[in-house]
Amino acid sequence: MPDTGRPTDPDGLVLEAWGQGLMLGSLLIMAAITVCNMKKHILLHKLILAELVLAMANGTFIFPHAPVYGWYQSATAIGLNVSWALHNVIAWMKNRPFLSRRFSMFYIITVMLCWPYWVVEIYANFTYFNNINTIFLKTRPLEPLFRDPWWVFTTISLFWTIKREYNFGLWELVQISPRFGVMLISMCLSIGFIVVDLLSVLNVFNDSLPTGIEPFWKLSFIFKCLCDTVILDDFKTALDLMRSYWLRKQASGEILLTKPNERSPFPRRGAAIDDIEVAGRPVVAHDIVRSDKSFSVPRVVLRENV
Known part of the structure; x- marks a missing residue:
């Protein structure tokens, strides 16, 4: 043995x-x-x-x-x-x-x-x-x-x-x-x-x-x-959750915060979406400022950048 x-x-x-x-x-x-x-x-x-x-x-x-x-x-x-x-x-x-x-x-x-x-x-x-x-x-x-x-x-x-x-x-x-x-x-x-x-x-x-x-x-x-x-x-x-967020990205293009001091629910410009919980958060209707026909990852724009 x-x-x-x-x-x-x-x-x-x-x-x-x-x-x-x-x-x-x-x-x-x-x-x-x-x-x-x-x-x-x-x-x-x-x-x-x-x-x-x-x-x-x-x-x-x-x-x-x-x-x-x-x-x-x-x-x-x-x-x-x-x-x-x-x-x-x-x-x-x-x-x-x-x-x-x-x-x-x-x-x-x-x-x-x-x-x-x-x-x-x-x-x-x-x-x-x-x-x-x-x-x-x-x-x-x-x-x-x-x-x-x-x-x-x-x-x-x-x-x-x-x-x-x-x-x-x-x-x-x-x-x-x-x-x-x-x-x-x-x-x-x-x-x-x-x-x-x-x-x-x-x-x-x-x-x-x-x-x-x-x-x-x-x-x-x-x-x-x-x-x-x-x-x-x-x-x-x-x-x-990811599909829901992806469809919203295709429809919205860019996201605008309603308050300059409010913390964004999404990453700043150029940052990757790295959290499945973030991807599943609902987007408020008045946060969407314009649509974009592009299917690429949208930029996140803050009010102070406008």
Whole structure:
């Protein structure tokens, strides 16, 4: 049976400690951002926070030595596996408004059907890292199959929906809400690291990485959580706000404040619209001073500039 204790090779120890530190620090920052922006009465926001908190402890198991190491690693892996399963529920809730009822039910039922696998994975993880058996070596390569297909579908579905129903170009989308652009980039990066993690599990990088050290799933998980944190609401709510604002921009052209000392609800001239909440604010009728047939991003004019 292979050595399953704390890494003793310097390269392996450094890589594992770096990966855990990166994951823990990222989750802490994202949890703080989530708390600052969440609305208490919205279940989706609470689930996103739970997803982050449940996985945090798994970023600290590098510290104990044997025999505590195996027990602590296995205990923290429970929260991590629950967080992975919860992530697919969150993805379903965010993408559900775009799905038919039948397909939506199929989506969430298949997610729930995978939960018995996670129970087996928790057991296999415990027995492996406590030197009882090696079932984990057979269940670990199956993780991507029970963890990631729903996220890959959600990513593809969102890109397709943006193109088909909203007629947004990606550059226009980033101009309206850079945070939405960050989410789309994070989606692509998470899928990229899913592929690399799968190759790592299949020993494609066997000669390049220290034995048993696989940091790529951590990077994929970080970018998945970033997608949930950057925009807390479901995709339809976020896109409808942006479409509403985009249509108003096409109709209005330029915005004029009614009072010189009043703070503008929109950025000053040349600034990007970087907040989905700002994009969704209503525009008062008397704020519109003239229309512009151009579909480019309008300038914001203050009274003192007139």
